[in-house]
Amino acid sequence: MKIAVIGAGPAGLTAAFRLQQAGHTVEVLEALPVVGGRTHAEHFGPGHHCDTGAGWLATFYSHTLRLFDELGYRDHFVRQRAVRGAADLLIDGQLYPWSYRAADIESSPLLDADDKRRYAAYIDHLMQVQPDDLRPDLGYDHRDALDEFLPLGERPVEIIMRSLFEGPWFARLGAQSAAHVRLWLRVLQDSKFFQLDGGMDAPWLRLAESLTVRTGEPVERLHRRGAQIELTCASGGRRYDAVVLAAPAPAALRILADEPDLAPPWLGDVHYAPQVRVYAARATSEDAHFGVHLLPPTDLFSVEWYSGRHGAWGACPPDWQWALVCTYGATCAKFLGQDPRRVQQTLWDEALAICPEMFTLAEAEVIHYMGWEWAVPIMHPGHYRNLASFQNRPPVVFAGDWMNNACVEGAVRSGEAAAAAFGRT
Template identity: 40%
Template sequence: MRIGVIGAGAAGLTAAYRLTQSGHRVTVYEANPYVGGRTHSEHFGPGHHLDTGAGWLTSAYTSTLALFDELGERERLQPMRASAPAELLVEGKVYLGTGLPRTPAGEHIVPADERERLRNWLRWLEGYPPLGYRTFNDQENAEAHLAPVSPAATRYLFGPMFEGLFAPLSEQSAEFLRSWIAASRAQYFQVHEGMDAPWKRVASHLDVRLNARVEMIRQGGTRMEVVANSMGTEFDGIVAAVPPPAGNRFVTRAIEPRWVAQLDYEQIRYSGQCRLYLAMPGDAPARLHRRALPMGLIASVEWQSGGQGAWGKCPGGWQWALICGNQAYSTHLADLPDDEVAGHLWTEAAKLVPGLPPLKSWNVRHVVRWEQAVPTMAPGHFTRMAAYQRRPPLVFAGDWTHQACIEGAVRSGEAAAEAFGPG
């Protein structure tokens, strides 16, 4: 069969690669001038890059690791060094802890009478398989689920952690919280040359059209037509591997009446994310990882000396800082020019981290913006996804159909390819 794949992120590239292996003829359409989607890395010079989206993989990513093995990409992975101790700023007081919130250090913030319940819950989660499609308690929101466990942990640990990158706990499925925390017990890896390197390798085996934004898809009988850059091409099937807010432009109820309604496709939301990366020669006076709690405008500030950085790689003898706006502040900054975004993020970060060098003193100043950073797995989301049967000619893939991570995207791509059977 001839199959068009829309989106060259981890989901679309995995789908296209597996479809090609099954004997289909595949064309991938990608709106950007590069592949990788939210695994994109910015390269500033030799041995210096920033993973602008996903920064790590874990040993729980079995499908991703198997794919990298097949491609000979596994050797690019390097275990992530232990992160600097997190300094948590809670109502004016700084708490120090590594591996929050799973270790007793993280529990300093939790009053004694809540600690045992929190420990029991974390212990119970150790037996909880991550990254699946469980629907147990999926209708409940994460805040309600946590309330009997520990109000302080909800307010000071999980709330800010989830609100920073995702959405408030009250808008997230309890299942998402459990499965995310369960996944955090794995071994973490970075990709030596940048998170997008393996995806460039996958793409090198495929027919990928860059700068090809799909504007419309049309259905005529069993044939589908993809229109990109005003050119139409016919296919036997389509994999739509884009976040629904982008797909809403071309996946309509007329095209896919059943699943658009049942999956709540038009309502699926993604949080936004704005970050500022700074780097310059010199040693940082301290390794610092601060999270502003309870939630301020800034989700986290890291300021460290070079070497292997948390979100990529910075040369030895350099220092770097990464300032992440929380999702609400990121949305607020979204329409401003880069210079203004940098100014706002630096100003807020400097209030939390005294001594942060002035903005103009950094050699590298790079603003990262993600309009669609991570999907909101709202209550009921996993129940809807568990019901989804991928049926050609139009099949959805992407992190939103599985889990908000690379492994979720890869598994969704493999499931999409499987739905088409052998070519």
């Protein structure tokens, strides 16, 4: 079969690779001039780049790591994460170790004995009943995360759960599925994190070299033409036997606007949290070692300031310092429509109020603003149950992190599932 894959993020490139392996003729159509999607890394000079989207992989990313092993990429790209990151929690001007592991919570001065007992019992229960491979338990998907965590008491919810889930998934607990937070809380108990040499997109750039990829080719519409599918692209109409739609859900919905019966009825309900962050760096050999999470909701979710030798969300020369300021996703949409230069100054000023010793933007030699309208799909209550009732049906099959799990591993799994729907030639 001649199959088009729309979108060259981890989902689309995985699908394209597996389809090619299965003997199909595959063409990947990517809107942007570059591949990698939300794993894109920005390069500033020798040994210096920052990951603008995804910043880490983890030991429980079994399909991603298996794919990298198969391609011979593991030794080449995958490294234990060097950076300590935002490992402290800042509350009322005081720093506390930030943790979600039951063993570390035991010594926390922020929780009382009852809080600790309830938390330990909950994690113990989760370790026994929740699968350890990022699989949702559909029995919990009708509830939201706040409902799930309320029995733990107010302090564990405010101090552990909000900073753990509202920060990295950029959405309020009440908007997230209980099944989603349970599966992550389980795997995070005994995991290690990796970063990738050359940037989070490096393996995807390499994989794309072995595929036929047309960049700068946004797909606008999809139409059925007899047994074939026609895609309206920047370069004109292109015909295929089948399509893997590996673009974020709102883009997929737009592409299917003239063929609504090909879209699952709930596709329009898949919403994304936005994210705005600022990276800056300057040449200096002075040491710096500061990384905090803040308790949401605030404009900022984390402030990190390190010397280059402590690593980065990417890589920074050892005789430089870098800093990364991330917003709290659930409230940062207001920044997206504003002038980026003004936003970056506002956010940096807020970060300097937290860490006055940090360098100013005027002292920085590199400044990079990152604004994502669709940063991460919100796995809202009902999301996984809706997915479970949806079958991948050629000739139009969906892929993307929203089809599995809001991370690179979810995207890879969704790409493999999409390719499997076509079988071998």
